[in-house]
Amino acid sequence: xxxxxxxxxxxxxxxxxxxxxxxxxxxxxxxxxxxxxxxxxxxxxxxxxxxxxxxxxxxxxxxxxxxxxxxxxxxxxxxxxxxxxxxxxxxxxxxxxxxxxxxxxxxxxxxxxxxxxxxxxxxxxxxxxxxxxxxxxxxxxxxxxxxxxxxxxxxxxxxxxxxxxxxxxxxxxxxxxxxxxxxxxxxxxxxxxxxxxxxx
Amino acid sequence: xxxxxxxxxxxxxxxxxxxxxxxxxxxxxxxxxxxxxxxxxxxxxxxxxxxxxxxxxxxxxxxxxxxxxxxxxxxxxxxxxxxxxxxxxxxxxxxxxxxxxxxxxxxxxxxxxxxxxxxxxxxxxxxxxxxxxxxxxxxxxxxxxxxxxxxxxxxxxxxxxxxxxxxxxxxxxxxxxxxxxxxxxxxxxxxxxxxxxxxx
DNA sequence: ACAAGGAACGAACGGTCGTACTATTCTGCG
DNA sequence: CGCAGAATAGTACGACCGTTCGTTCCTTGT
Numbered sequence: 001x002x003x004x005x006x007x008x009x010x011x012x013x014x015x016x017x018x019x020x021x022x023x024x025x026x027x028x029x030x031x032x033x034x035x036x037x038x039x040x041x042x043x044x045x046x047x048x049x050x051x052x053x054x055x056x057x058x059x060x061x062x063x064x065x066x067x068x069x070x071x072x073x074x075x076x077x078x079x080x081x082x083x084x085x086x087x088x089x090x091x092x093x094x095x096x097x098x099x100x101x102x103x104x105x106x107x108x109x110x111x112x113x114x115x116x117x118x119x120x121x122x123x124x125x126x127x128x129x130x131x132x133x134x135x136x137x138x139x140x141x142x143x144x145x146x147x148x149x150x151x152x153x154x155x156x157x158x159x160x161x162x163x164x165x166x167x168x169x170x171x172x173x174x175x176x177x178x179x180x181x182x183x184x185x186x187x188x189x190x191x192x193x194x195x196x197x198x199x200x
Numbered sequence: 201x202x203x204x205x206x207x208x209x210x211x212x213x214x215x216x217x218x219x220x221x222x223x224x225x226x227x228x229x230x231x232x233x234x235x236x237x238x239x240x241x242x243x244x245x246x247x248x249x250x251x252x253x254x255x256x257x258x259x260x261x262x263x264x265x266x267x268x269x270x271x272x273x274x275x276x277x278x279x280x281x282x283x284x285x286x287x288x289x290x291x292x293x294x295x296x297x298x299x300x301x302x303x304x305x306x307x308x309x310x311x312x313x314x315x316x317x318x319x320x321x322x323x324x325x326x327x328x329x330x331x332x333x334x335x336x337x338x339x340x341x342x343x344x345x346x347x348x349x350x351x352x353x354x355x356x357x358x359x360x361x362x363x364x365x366x367x368x369x370x371x372x373x374x375x376x377x378x379x380x381x382x383x384x385x386x387x388x389x390x391x392x393x394x395x396x397x398x399x400x
Numbered sequence: 401a402c403a404a405g406g407a408a409c410g411a412a413c414g415g416t417c418g419t420a421c422t423a424t425t426c427t428g429c430g
Numbered sequence: 431c432g433c434a435g436a437a438t439a440g441t442a443c444g445a446c447c448g449t450t451c452g453t454t455c456c457t458t459g460t
Contacts, residue, residue: 003427003437021313026225029418040418042438050418109309112371113221119372126373157381158388161365165357168364171312172319173326181357188358188392203457204407229448241450242408250448 008046011036012060020099024054024107024118054118058107062125064100068093070132079143080190082136087186091179094167105167130156146193158189208246211236212260220299224254224307224318254318258307262325264300268293270332279343280390282336287386291379294367305367330356346393358389
């Protein structure tokens with residue numbers, strides 16, 4: 001089972017790329033088949049249905065995002081350096097137009113009001129991401145880098161907002177200051193979480 | 201020209217509503233016709249083309265957003281109160297699922313990589329919004345509510361990020377803490393901009 | 401009251417969608 | 431080799447897409 005797996009991989013890789021442009025629901029079997037140089041029916045044999053294809057593409061995007069952002073960040077030292085690494089890799093993922101991260105942003109907006117398996121999976125993925133951020137931040141608390149009373153969930157939400165703003169400014173508006181603004185917001189987030197503040 | 205304008209208004213209102221659910225590209229002439237109780241061809245006579253319909257719906261969403269968020273905010277006293285009013289109305293717009301604001305978030309994600317008239321209009325609208333926020337913030341500087349060296353464009357970016365994060369958490373994840381997190385982020389933004397800080 | 405013109409409709413078009421079936425080609429093991 | 435089974439192509443389908451056209455209906459100004 002090597003040939004089949006290879007083309008399946010190629011299909012999904014190209015699928016993530018395409019879906020990052022036109023969205024998960026805009027991803028079409030015919031277009032994806034043309035993009036991978038195969039016939040509609042040949043591709044359909046792999047993706048047993050449209051919804052299944054969307055879920056597979058989503059799973060592929062998740063793995064690409066984990067490989068590009070999460071996994072490398074976890075090799076950084078615990079605490080603030082790890083939080084910084086997470087942010088850096090995430091920004092890089094957006095700036096170099098690696099499709100994984102972008103696809104998640106787009107799909108989340110697309111399916112926030114459309115019930116179904118795709119939305120359910122998206123909720124799971126975003127919840128996982130949220131918890132991962134919160135967990136990485138929490139180790140920063142135990143390391144003494146952040147205040148004891150800082151709220152990891154709140155930090156995760158705030159960081160996510162910063163990233164959404166960055167993707168938005170960078171991709172839609174092409175704002176050259178997008179990254180600088182995001183980095184400044186990130187620093188403000190860290191400053192607010194640090195124990196050196198006058199609070200307490 | 202009263203009858204025609206009335207149905208046109210009904211079409212656009214329903215169009216904003218529908219597009220906020222399925223996106224601007226997911227908005228279909230047939231579905232919108234069914235939703236407004238008219239025939240496809242009857243509706244098509246108003247919207248001279250699909251792209252024109254999308255632009256008209258976008259314009260309607262813009263007006264609804266201005267009426268619900270921008271205009272009421274401008275009645276608040278200059279400076280920080282006006283910034284707060286802007287934020288409050290914006291959050292309310294998202295929480296009560298008023299479709300105007302949501303549509304913009306969705307459309308921005310949808311078209312950030314799809315060149316064309318729709319994308320161009322979205323860029324204009326978001327640039328305008330960004331400038332409005334920056335301007336409102338700037339009056340806060342001249343009023344002495346914010347630091348002289350605070351960057352209005354940076355504040356606008358940050359506030360936009362907070363709102364994106366809120367919409368995301370609220371609509372996709374249904375996080376009950378979404379609004380609280382957004383409000384906290386907003387307060388942090390204001391704190392960082394206030395002149396009482398030790399900086400300078 | 402009546403004509404003019406705008407508003408809405410129904411039917412039809414070429415095209416693409418997702419999805420079945422069948423047929424063909426290819427691959428890898430004995 | 432040869433052959434089973436996987437992998438891909440071909441074809442057809444019903445549904446819906448955006449769009450056009452000719453026809454009705456209704457509004458409105460006179």
